[in-house]
Amino acid sequence: MQINELLLKNFGKFHDRQINLEEGINLIHGENESGKSTIHTFIKGMLFGIERGRGRAAQNDTFSIYEPWDNPNYYSGTLKFASGGKHFRIERNFDKYSKKAELVCIEDGEVLSVEDGDLRMLLGEMNVDRYENTVSMSQRNAQMGESMAMELKNYATNYYTSGNGEIDLNGALEQLKGRKKVLENEIRMEMSRKQQKREKLEQEVSFIWRDVHHLEEELDRVEEELEYRAGKEEEKRKERQLEGEHGKGVMDEIRPEKWRIHPMEILIFALVIVTAVLILSRPWNYLVAIVLFLAFGLYVWNRMKVGKKQVKTEPEIILEEITQEEEKVPIEKLRWEKAHITEELKEKTIQYDNLGEQLAELDEINEQSREYEMKRQAVQMAAEHLEQLSGAMRGYLKRDLNEKASAIIREITGGKYTKLVTDEKLHVSLVTDEKLVEIEQVSRGTVEQIYLALRMAVGELLCEEEMPVILDDVFAYYDEERMLQTLKWLKAHKKQVLLFTCQKREEQVMKEAGIAYHKIEL
Amino acid sequence: MHLGAKPDAGNAYSQNREQELWDSFRDIITICNQKKTDLLLIAGDLFHRQPLLRELKEMNSILEMLEHTEVVMIAGNHDYIKKNSYYRTFSWAPHVHMICSQEIDCVELDRIQTAVYGCSYHSREIHDPVYDHAVPERRQKYEILLAHGGDEKHIPIKSNQIITLGYDYVAFGHIHKPQLLVENRMAYAGSLEPTDTGDIGRHGYIEGRITGKGCQIRFVPHALREYRNCEVKVDKFVTGHVLRQKITDMIAEQGMQHMYKITLTGYRDPDIWYELDYMDPYGNVVEITDHTKPAYDFTKLKNENKGNILGQYIESLEGYPADSLEYQALCEGVRALMETRRG
Numbered sequence: 001m002q003i004n005e006l007l008l009k010n011f012g013k014f015h016d017r018q019i020n021l022e023e024g025i026n027l028i029h030g031e032n033e034s035g036k037s038t039i040h041t042f043i044k045g046m047l048f049g050i051e052r053g054r055g056r057a058a059q060n061d062t063f064s065i066y067e068p069w070d071n072p073n074y075y076s077g078t079l080k081f082a083s084g085g086k087h088f089r090i091e092r093n094f095d096k097y098s099k100k101a102e103l104v105c106i107e108d109g110e111v112l113s114v115e116d117g118d119l120r121m122l123l124g125e126m127n128v129d130r131y132e133n134t135v136s137m138s139q140r141n142a143q144m145g146e147s148m149a150m151e152l153k154n155y156a157t158n159y160y161t162s163g164n165g166e167i168d169l170n171g172a173l174e175q176l177k178g179r180k181k182v183l184e185n186e187i188r189m190e191m192s193r194k195q196q197k198r199e200k201l202e203q204e205v206s207f208i209w210r211d212v213h214h215l216e217e218e219l220d221r222v223e224e225e226l227e228y229r230a231g232k233e234e235e236k237r238k239e240r241q242l243e244g245e246h247g248k249g250v251m252d253e254i255r256p257e258k259w260r261i262h263p264m265e266i267l268i269f270a271l272v273i274v275t276a277v278l279i280l281s282r283p284w285n286y287l288v289a290i291v292l293f294l295a296f297g298l299y300v301w302n303r304m305k306v307g308k309k310q311v312k313t314e315p316e317i318i319l320e321e322i323t324q325e326e327e328k329v330p331i332e333k334l335r336w337e338k339a340h341i342t343e344e345l346k347e348k349t350i351q352y353d354n355l356g357e358q359l360a361e362l363d364e365i366n367e368q369s370r371e372y373e374m375k376r377q378a379v380q381m382a383a384e385h386l387e388q389l390s391g392a393m394r395g396y397l398k399r400d401l402n403e404k405a406s407a408i409i410r411e412i413t414g415g416k417y418t419k420l421v422t423d424e425k426l427h428v429s430l431v432t433d434e435k436l437v438e439i440e441q442v443s444r445g446t447v448e449q450i451y452l453a454l455r456m457a458v459g460e461l462l463c464e465e466e467m468p469v470i471l472d473d474v475f476a477y478y479d480e481e482r483m484l485q486t487l488k489w490l491k492a493h494k495k496q497v498l499l500f501t502c503q504k505r506e507e508q509v510m511k512e513a514g515i516a517y518h519k520i521e522l
Numbered sequence: 523m524h525l526g527a528k529p530d531a532g533n534a535y536s537q538n539r540e541q542e543l544w545d546s547f548r549d550i551i552t553i554c555n556q557k558k559t560d561l562l563l564i565a566g567d568l569f570h571r572q573p574l575l576r577e578l579k580e581m582n583s584i585l586e587m588l589e590h591t592e593v594v595m596i597a598g599n600h601d602y603i604k605k606n607s608y609y610r611t612f613s614w615a616p617h618v619h620m621i622c623s624q625e626i627d628c629v630e631l632d633r634i635q636t637a638v639y640g641c642s643y644h645s646r647e648i649h650d651p652v653y654d655h656a657v658p659e660r661r662q663k664y665e666i667l668l669a670h671g672g673d674e675k676h677i678p679i680k681s682n683q684i685i686t687l688g689y690d691y692v693a694f695g696h697i698h699k700p701q702l703l704v705e706n707r708m709a710y711a712g713s714l715e716p717t718d719t720g721d722i723g724r725h726g727y728i729e730g731r732i733t734g735k736g737c738q739i740r741f742v743p744h745a746l747r748e749y750r751n752c753e754v755k756v757d758k759f760v761t762g763h764v765l766r767q768k769i770t771d772m773i774a775e776q777g778m779q780h781m782y783k784i785t786l787t788g789y790r791d792p793d794i795w796y797e798l799d800y801m802d803p804y805g806n807v808v809e810i811t812d813h814t815k816p817a818y819d820f821t822k823l824k825n826e827n828k829g830n831i832l833g834q835y836i837e838s839l840e841g842y843p844a845d846s847l848e849y850q851a852l853c854e855g856v857r858a859l860m861e862t863r864r865g
Contacts, residue, residue, distance in 0.1 A: 167831060167832055167859055171862030171863075172855075172858040172861075172863075175858040175861060175862050176858045343575065346575075347574050347575050349606065350606065351574060353572060353604075367809065374850065375850065378851040378854050382851040385851060386835060386855055389835055389838065393831055393834070
């Protein structure tokens with residue numbers, strides 16, 4: 001692209017001022033306050049428009065600064081340029097009432113649309129940010145903005161692209177991150193669903209376990225009771241046996257259970273007494289009979305006493321009434337209870353085991369979560385892959401950038417510095433004699449030269465269409481030699497250069513070196 | 523049968539599915555009574571887990587409804603006879619014979635001149651090929667082997683070996699899908715009802731007739747519902763709404779009583795993705811998997827983006843099969859790059 005003519009119809013201090021620009025170096029010389037910056041701003045405004053600030057910010061924005069001094073409602077200009085072998089004219093009105101932008105192809109009169117991006121296309125997708133960070137350079141803002149580092153990074157992914165929209169790596173990575181989050185959420189949901197199921201089951205298990213525990217206690221109690229009863233029974237049996245061994249005579253054997261004294265015994269006793277009376281001679285027989293009678297009486301009384309002992313007394317009955325009900329529960333019922341509890345316990349135990357199996361089966365991963373997991377992995381892989389590729393591409397870009405910038409700095413420093421390296425954030429260092437020199441360590445002039453080199457290199461990388469280079473008083477810190485080298489480089493490599501200056505040094509140097517230029521005096 | 527299992531049958535049917543399995547079994551009793559069947563064989567896994575006493579009582583009372591039919595059954599790997607299993611102590615109705623022994627045993631049914639051989643599982647797995655040498659003892663006119671298993675961990679079998687042993691029929695259980703091993707001689711009846719979402723296709727029982735001339739069997743579909751695998755193909759014009767309609771129509775056509783496992787395939791509009799939870803119009807979709815691919819023409823995209831990251835990305839991941847992780851990553855990455863690009 002080459003700018004051919006500027007017509008400042010009404011812009012800042014200028015009124016109907018026409019400036020013709022040529023190929024090669026255009027030296028625009030003017031004293032302070034002669035309007036160099038106005039022209040600089042005019043070009044930018046023509047190419048990219050001037051946005052009005054809002055509210056208080058509007059008081060000192062570009063729009064207000066360059067609002068024409070007289071007749072502010074008429075605030076406009078035209079710019080003619082050539083691009084791709086054709087000539088175009090941009091006409092803009094900046095004032096708020098008749099604001100418009102027109103783009104016309106001069107050859108065939110075709111009206112193109114600025115809104116639809118025709119102008120942007122002619123400028124090779126250049127936007128104002130890039131413009132200010134590359135080709136348009138003034139002493140005030142030689143260093144490139146932070147945003148350029150990001151743009152370069154993004155640009156790396158579009159390296160060598162031909163049209164077809166612009167890829168936004170960060171956007172894509174953001175989207176993948178979001179997608180991963182969604183999937184992870186799904187996985188979590190699936191897990192929590194499973195967890196819910198598990199908790200429900202575990203609760204069921206715990207209920208059953210409690211039942212089992214309870215039943216076991218119950219069983220213990222019944223068994224203890226039964227054992228106690230059995231012990232008591234045994235004791236009784238033993239007691240009876242003991243009793244039999246000692247007190248049980250032949251009589252006890254013959255005597256019917258219920259009877260305390262067998263009638264036969266009485267009969268025998270009577271017979272013995274009668275016999276004694278009859279056989280023995282008097283009076284001994286009476287004596288013997290009385291003694292015998294007393295002896296038998298004693299025996300009978302003794303027998304009757306044993307029987308009496310077994311009859312319950314009043315306090316015994318009361319005592320029995322207040323003893324626990326359970327003790328009175330028949331042993332049969334206890335046995336039945338035991339069987340019942342054992343059975344129930346078994347049922348519950350089986351249920352418990354079955355639930356345990358079911359719980360174990362829950363651990364098996366189902367199809368759904370596997371699917372989600374695979375998708376998550378795929379997204380992860382995509383993100384990693386993209387990062388890796390973009391890293392590699394950034395590497396290529398950085399290499400190219402460094403090569404280009406190094407070549408420029410070599411020429412303009414006359415071979416003093418031959419290598420320049422940039423990092424991710426576009427911080428620059430120089431390499432001399434295999435030594436790394438930070439930019440803070442070199443002179444102001446060299447710093448400006450480095451930035452110029454970097455801007456030119458980035459501009460070449462980023463812009464498909466070669467743009468005119470606009471330098472606003474950038475040589476203030478350059479020595480004569482470096483300035484000459486720089487101007488030589490610009491003349492050799494750039495189609496069109498607009499050099500604004502308030503000094504005569506540039507002109508002098510070019511004259512001496514025989515570099516052709518087109519001079520415009522403001 | 524896997525009674526006691528609670529298979530996933532979709533939102534609409536899962537609740538009653540457990541009961542349905544019992545209902546389906548009860549129907550078999552009715553069929554036996556109608557057809558005056560002589561013998562009902564249950565080849566293991568009658569219950570999904572260890573049966574509870576009440577379940578056995580329930581089962582016994584159902585079997586008591588049989589009027590002409592003898593029942594022979596064994597325990598399978600799911601309801602294997604544990605130490606404390608009720609199978610050991612339960613007393614069945616007189617016409618119900620359970621072979622509880624771990625070694626091959628025999629039930630002789632004089633009335634129908636039949637001897638049924640078989641054994642029960644006493645552990646979850648049996649690696650021994652028990653059936654391969656279980657020679658019938660010629661006790662009755664007709665001899666049947668009632669078996670369970672057939673895979674590596676559950677009594678591996680060699681069907682051509684077993685068939686030479688001389689049984690009139692070998693009734694196999696364990697594999698849920700009905701399948702014929704040897705024509706008219708040996709078969710898996712499959713589960714009466716599908717009891718797992720993996721049990722695709724028809725289920726029922728095997729009806730057979732053994733006479734002096736030999737054995738003849740046929741599979742009779744009986745299951746109230748079946749799981750069906752369905753593939754729904756989409757194309758660029760199928761949106762979520764259209765897809766739901768498609769699924770609705772398909773289910774209405776195939777039968778609403780069934781349960782569906784749907785796989786979405788084909789190439790969808792890259793800008794669309796489907797809300798899968800929304801694709802269950804009747805509550806009988808148990809599973810839906812989205813295998814659709816975005817309708818990107820990767821080759822064309824690659825050629826158009828030679829040199830930039832999209833082109834390089836495609837180049838680095840292309841050539842993997844469609845079900846691989848790499849392919850999915852390719853789709854995801856391309857989608858992200860395409861959807862976020864400017865201009």
